[in-house]
Amino acid sequence: MPVKNILVGFMGLMVVVTGLVFVVSKPKVETGETSADVGEIKISDAVTRDFEIKNTGEKPLQITNINSSCGCTSGKIIYKGFTSKEYSMHTQSGFVTEISPSDTAILQVTYRPASMPVYGSVQREVYVSTNDPDKSRLVFGIRAIVR
Known part of the structure; x- marks a missing residue:
């Protein structure tokens, strides 16, 4: 087999392997x-729920922004003993933290109906932006019946 064919084959193999590494x-x-x-709540209640965000990839997962659908709902990240500020519709974060591979952070979502009084069935959301090319925006919701 000529050296040229071996060289071309080797270069092709390297392109495939390099592509797999990047993927x-x-x-x-x-x-x-x-x-x-959260079921039925009073307008004066505040409810909080925790959601897990896990990095199952090989590179650090960046949380690049947190905001919400309403000023009555906020989210904050808890990771390795650090707790971010609360961010909502009016306080978009620009917040950045990195979750190491195999690690898990907590998104803590709080709904305070008294700050934007609406009665009946309510759905509010918190949005988290990431550097995952397949899931760059995560949506977390709280549903309640406000009395």
Whole structure:
């Protein structure tokens, strides 16, 4: 077999292997539950639920922004003993933290109906932006019946 064919074959193999490394070596976000039904609550109540954000990829997962659908709902990240500020519709974060491969952070979502009084069935959401190329935006929701 001529040296030229061996060289071309080797270069082709390197392109494939390099491509596989780039495909595999990325952050990958996984979540458990993404919504919570808290049932009936009073307008004066505040309810909080925790949601897991796990990095199952090979590279650090960046949380790049947190905001919400309403000023009455906020989210904050808890990771390795650090708790971020609360962010909502009016306080978009620009917050950045990295979740190491195989690690899990907690998104704590709080709904305070008194700050934007609406009665009856209510659904509010918190949005989290990431650097996962397949899931760049996560949505977490709280449902309640406000009395």
